[in-house]
Amino acid sequence: MDSRIPLRGWVEVGQYGGLSMADSPVSINSPGASNEASAGPSPQEQKQMEQAYAQMKRKMAMEEIGRKIKHKIMVLSGKGGVGKSTVSTGLALSLAQQGHSVGILDIDITGPNVPKMMGLDGRRLHVENKRIHPAQGHLGVKVISMAFLLEDEDTPVVWRGPIKLGAIQQFIGDVEWGELDYLVIDFPPGTSDEPLTVAQSLPDIDGMVIVTTPQQVALLDSRKSITFSESLKVPVLGIVENMSGFTVNGTTSPGTEVSIAAPGGKTLSAKADGEGNFSVTLDIFKEGGGKDTAEEFGVPFLGALPFDPGFVRGGDDGVHRIVSEPEGPSALAFANVVAAIQDQLSDGTDGGLEII
Amino acid sequence: MSETLPNLKKLERRPQDMVLTYDNDSEFTVSYDDLRHACPCAKCSPMRNEDDTSRNLRRQIEALPAEKPAVRTVGKYALAFDWQQGCSSGIYRFERIYDLANRRDPDRGKPYVHGAW
Numbered sequence: 299m300d301s302r303i304p305l306r307g308w309v310e311v312g313q314y315g316g317l318s319m320a321d322s323p324v325s326i327n328s329p330g331a332s333n334e335a336s337a338g339p340s341p342q343e344q345k346q347m348e349q350a351y352a353q354m355k356r357k358m359a360m361e362e363i364g365r366k367i368k369h370k371i372m373v374l375s376g377k378g379g380v381g382k383s384t385v386s387t388g389l390a391l392s393l394a395q396q397g398h399s400v401g402i403l404d405i406d407i408t409g410p411n412v413p414k415m416m417g418l419d420g421r422r423l424h425v426e427n428k429r430i431h432p433a434q435g436h437l438g439v440k441v442i443s444m445a446f447l448l449e450d451e452d453t454p455v456v457w458r459g460p461i462k463l464g465a466i467q468q469f470i471g472d473v474e475w476g477e478l479d480y481l482v483i484d485f486p487p488g489t490s491d492e493p494l495t496v497a498q499s500l501p502d503i504d505g506m507v508i509v510t511t512p513q514q515v516a517l518l519d520s521r522k523s524i525t526f527s528e529s530l531k532v533p534v535l536g537i538v539e540n541m542s543g544f545t546v547n548g549t550t551s552p553g554t555e556v557s558i559a560a561p562g563g564k565t566l567s568a569k570a571d572g573e574g575n576f577s578v579t580l581d582i583f584k585e586g587g588g589k590d591t592a593e594e595f596g597v598p599f600l601g602a603l604p605f606d607p608g609f610v611r612g613g614d615d616g617v618h619r620i621v622s623e624p625e626g627p628s629a630l631a632f633a634n635v636v637a638a639i640q641d642q643l644s645d646g647t648d649g650g651l652e653i654i
Numbered sequence: 655m656s657e658t659l660p661n662l663k664k665l666e667r668r669p670q671d672m673v674l675t676y677d678n679d680s681e682f683t684v685s686y687d688d689l690r691h692a693c694p695c696a697k698c699s700p701m702r703n704e705d706d707t708s709r710n711l712r713r714q715i716e717a718l719p720a721e722k723p724a725v726r727t728v729g730k731y732a733l734a735f736d737w738q739q740g741c742s743s744g745i746y747r748f749e750r751i752y753d754l755a756n757r758r759d760p761d762r763g764k765p766y767v768h769g770a771w
Contacts, residue, residue: 528695531743533728596747654666
């Protein structure tokens with residue numbers, strides 16, 4: 299008799315029988331099922347079963363992804379507008395420059411702009427066998443973003459929490475990332491649903507990088523992110539200070555002393571070199587705030603990234619600064635931050651700690 | 655942060671406490687109850703702000719069955735302790751562990767406020 303398998307029995311088949319998409323939960327025969335079950339599930343039960351099936355498949359996929367991706371790094375900030383997406387793409391590209399296979403997951407559902415920065419504006423995602431295949435940007439970095447699903451970039455995404463949660467889980471579980479050395483996950487600002495969902499869904503996250511700018515307001519919010527990390531049980535890899543200082547270059551007569559009026563009533567001095575070149579760095583916001591916060595909280599300071607208008611141009615043009623000027627000061631600053639992150643990602647046994 | 659921190663070389667887990675050996679040959683014992691009472695997570699920390707809630711936290715910890723935690727390193731700056739029961743959320747920076755080893759207040763007298771100290 300063709301009988302429907304109740305949810306419990308079906309899950310067991312999945313666990314021990316190697317369930318595949320072809321094994322529709324409603325078509326599995328159960329020789330041992332009782333006559334009472336022959337009436338089959340109601341449409342509502344059937345829908346629940348299908349949802350549970352999809353959920354289980356996704357969970358299995360997430361575990362698989364966890365194994366295939368060596369390092370998973372969350373990029374967060376307490377405050378908006380600190381350059382989180384710029385830092386995420388910069389880290390991904392800098393890692394790719396080192397020859398690593400890298401992916402970026404843009405979880406910022408309401409304001410996804412990683413594709414634009416990666417030169418993937420207007421792209422659509424490729425779906426094959428119910429698996430989403432990421433787009434490939436500069437240096438082969440794989441990108442998944444909500445932006446790929448929007449009809450046009452002016453359409454806002456107005457979703458309540460549970461729908462957002464489902465979309466994030468789909469972005470994690472249904473994407474065919476392949477083998478990756480690093481997955482950089484870019485979040486919207488704040489300490490809300492998104493990082494919580496990712497931290498609970500994706501196994502073995504290495505840690506979070508907190509992006510801040512030097513001013514007090516951003517630093518206060520960064521502190522929230524640090525305490526948030528402790529609630530999530532995800533370690534803080536460190537703090538990156540973005541928009542740290544703006545370097546002004548100029549030329550004058552060789553050996554001339556140059557004075558420049560800087561913010562905060564300061565005067566900066568520089569002496570032109572033998573060829574008449576000089577440079578001074580203006581701390582537009584403040585100096586060393588990110589480092590101070592890192593010291594206060596005892597988390598590593600990963601480095602400072604310069605205030606570089608090239609990031610804005612690059613973001614708009616879809617050619618990141620690291621791609622357009624791979625040997626430039628910004629690319630070098632990113633390389634230093636990446637080195638500091640990689641230092642944190644080592645298992646900590648380098649110091650020779652013996653745990654008995 | 656200004657004090658030079660010696661490197662933790664060995665952590666020996668015993669039934670009720672752990673023995674910490676540093677590279678300057680100093681050796682300390684920290685009980686698991688003290689360690690758990692000093693949990694830096696956002697749930698446990700606010701409980702240490704008030705004497706009553708702090709004592710309550712301590713009582714809750716002491717009521718837990720004795721167990722050896724699983725210990726793992728977090729980057730190069732902290733340790734995390736996984737317990738079968740009770741809170742395992744805290745990420746203990748080496749500075750914090752060293753404070754505990756030296757019987758110093760690891761919160762340095764600062765009350766915890768969510769989001770900022």
